[in-house]
Amino acid sequence: MNRTISLRHLRSFVEVANAGSFTTAAARLFVTQSALTATIQQFEESIGLKLFDRSTRRVIMTQEAVRFKAEADRILRDFDSAISDLQSFAESQKGHIRIAAAASVIYQFLVTAVGKFRQQYPGVTFTLRDAGAEQVEQMVMDGELDFAITSRHKGIDELSYVPLLEDRYGVVCRADHPLARRSGPLRWxxxxxxxFVAFTADTGIGTFLHENAGHWPVFGGERDEISSTTSLFAVLNEGGRFSIIPALAAKAAGFTDLAYRELAAPVLSREICLITRRLRSLSPSSQRMLDVIMDTIRAQALPDGVSIIGEEPAPRSPTRHTTHHTTRRKAG
Known part of the structure; x- marks a missing residue:
């Protein structure tokens, strides 16, 4: 392949071929006639073929140039289309964003954030995944997700974890359960x-509770286990059972009909993190989406037990009053 030939040569050739005149083509290309003539001569010398027969009145393509003209048009059309698509992605006129998040994050923030984002960038589509923390970390590392918003599971070196929210743990059960009717703060x-219904070890909640609360009596006996908050809702709704979940999960669809009591002595909180591949930049659309998500989080009245990390506490929901203690442990 002759690397001295560039798109400038192709554009010059096509413009002269279309205009049938060096003067007209030079004006359309905003170059001098002498510069355009030199470019065509370079092209002809590089390929070893004459492209135009010149007369005093008109420039006519040679037979070889006529055959090549359609191919040159296609190359320029494909290139211009590819660049236009690239600019559209940069401006979020089109594209696809792949996000995984804890179910509670999807319910509380992402659905609203996606709606706001679509108002500004209707050409961008989404994949939203609710998957276990272990699976999410692997998917981010493999490039199957642009980013994730969930709790840390293993803490993989190749991933970056930026804490966004602190989310306090508590007991969830039916309103007629003895724990829901007990007065005063609940203690571990x-x-x-x-x-007691526990979470499996491949979930972020299960891993965190095993590492930070596994010594308490509640974990000392035989117990049922589930792998998602969706399954937990169905189990708890039968009555006589309880589980331990973060405050944000307690606000998710389904749990609003159940009682939630924060746990004290000690207070345990998980961190909801932005998870990305280390040393990899987010696409412009993904970064814009993340900005909308953070604006959505800041604009909402967060449930008791949930706060934005690194910022002043957001306004609280007035529906519940709890006693806060000082002992805190963070995931990761």
Whole structure:
């Protein structure tokens, strides 16, 4: 391949071929006639063929140039189209964003954020995934996701974890359960294993509780396990059971009909993180989407037990009053 030939040569050739005149073509290309003539001569010398027969009145393509003209048109059309698409992606006129998040984050923030984003960038489509924390980390590392918003699971070196929210743990159960009717703050030491439903070890909640609360009596006996908050809602709704989930999850669809009591002595909180591949930049659309998500989080009245990390506490929902203690442990 002759690397001395460039798009400038192709554009010059096509413009002269279309105009049938060096003077007219030079004006359309905003170059001098002598510069255009030199460009065509370079092209002809590089390929070893004459492209135009010149007369005093008109420039006519040679037979070889006539055959090449359609191919040159196609090359320029494809190139211009590719650049236009690239600019559209940069300006979020089109594109696709792949996000994974905890179910509670999707319910509380992402659905609203996607709606706001679509108003500004209707040409961008989405994939939203609710998957286990272990699977999410692997998908981000493999490039199957642009970013994720969920709790840290293993803490993989190849990934970057930026804390966004602090989310306090508490007990969730039916309103007629004894734990829901008990007065005063609930303490970890008061919870027994009977009726307790735990999360499996491949979930962010399950891993965090095993590492930070596994020594409490509630984890000491045989227990049922589930792998998602969706399954948990169905189990708890039968009555006589309880589980331990973060405050944000307690606001998710389904749990609003159940009682939620924050746990004290000690207070345990998870961190909801932005998870991305280390040393990889987000696409312009993904960065704009993340900005909308953060604006959505800041604009909402967060549930008790949930706060934005690194910022002043957001306005609280007035529906519940709790006693806060000082002992805190963070995931990761």
């Amino acid at each position: 030491a008061d919870l027994g294993p009977e009726g």
